[in-house]
Amino acid sequence: MTTALVLLLLAAGAYLVAVLEAWTASGRFRLAAPVVAGIALLGRESIVPRKPDRIFFEVAPVLLLLSALLAAAVVPLTPDLIITDLATGALFINAALVYVLVALLMAGWGPNGAYAMIGGWRFLGQLIAYAMLIVMPITAVVMRAESLLTTQIVASQASLWNIIYQPLGFVLFFVAAMALAFLPPFDLPTAKGELAGGVEAEYGGVRLAVFRLGRLALIITLAAATVVFYLGGWQGPWLPPWAWSAIKILAVTATMLLAGHAMPRIREADLLGWCWKLGIPLALLNIFIVGILVLALP
Amino acid sequence: MNIELLLALVTGAALFGVGIYGALSQTNLVMIMMGVELILAAAMVNLVAFWRYLHPDAAAAQMFVLIVMTVMAIEMAVGFGVAIARFRAKGSVEMEEAAELKG
């Protein structure tokens, strides 16, 4: 029952993300656009390129969708609306989201195309850049909550949200989450303009529809995770918990989509350099500061 | 004899056998490393099985698994470092061609 409800909400969320994405990209707000685009995609021919690695080619879009859904399983939307409250929830989100990389590598290698393959390997480099910046801020969040349970993490922010308690961690996590969802300016694997769609280039029809749906589910899941880790989850005055969750998640999604819209695409080498030379020392500093705060303010 | 423990240990044994076969039969350094990874994975299965069925209260047993994971990571880092150096010097990482390292 809970599972079905969460899946339904995710589908609705993914739909709204699609609307928002079209709005930020083109400036036109049309509620029906994703339905039209979806029907058009489903009606189109799903071409299989010559000499593909058939297993990878077929599995990749499904794996992308699956990893986003698995990560969503441990994100609480209200105190009760969570599929499974794992005792290692904060770690499990990472574990599920790493498979985004595996899906993109498969999608890159499978279709036997040069652009797709470059896109896939680029995302491996991107993972090496952002992975630490996902894990280390979460470590600081977990230190404050003294638990890996996601519901416990939300409960720990009752007095003060983590965005104020550890703003540095929030900024790092936010940027890393954008890189994980390959949103612009980090859309290296799908770079429109230079790679002609990259990992998406050889996909069409139903497979592309599943791939895009997986990407949308990934964005909404990451926004929900940001809300849980830094914005106090379902907490807030006057409105019921579900409304607060929905408002915050949509606000974070819109910020993510708008933030990168005006920026130029970042270069692979710059991304790696900044993440390792600037991001990781800052993340360690964040852990240090939070450690002192946890000890000083019980 | 507990059936779950036996199944886990047999899994470990099978992975160990496959790993030994891979490490000995492959000619490429990267493939040999895959064999070694399987051997270490077999060690991890056994450690977890021993923790679960013999000493569930000893957290040190779980720590051993973390150490084995660290060993895996170190093995990968050093192995790939050597592979890159070898590839840069000789243009391949085939072990048949590395006979001069025998000493």
Add this chain to the structure above:
Amino acid sequence: MSAQAFFIGFFGLASVWFGVVVFRTHSMMRSALALLFSQTALGALFLSMQAEFLGVLQIMMMATEMSIMAIFMVMFMMDPGGLGEMDMTHQKRLSLAAGFVAFAAAVAAAVFVDWGPVASVAPDAAQQTHDLGVELLGRSMLIFETAGITILTAMIAATAVAMPPVKRIRNK
């Protein structure tokens, strides 16, 4: 037969099968990802043995490790796509024999050793994670820190080995 035994058997079989696929396929990408799925199945096996933290950690760590393995395979193998069907093995019979002997010896040890009383319940996941943390930063801290230093040393050493030799220009 309990549900736990069924899941251990299932995931064990899956991981061994994927482990065999690693050395049976010609495509290097398939080989690396087969190893990844072998390790993921092991993670699931840990989960079915109620070692929740270790299972999730295994699933997370191995995905990154094996993906990096994949790019090195593609970089260094002469036939990464496997379309040339090159034979990349040697001393096949000896290796098969050695692998089989190792398997038989380990199984014999597993069957004939008296393992003593078997515990039926494990601590719950939250308790385990807590105990592991206390263990890591308490009694076993030295071992853990040594592991950390070792991995740092390995990272630096590997980078140093892998960097291209620089020709130094002496100024005067």
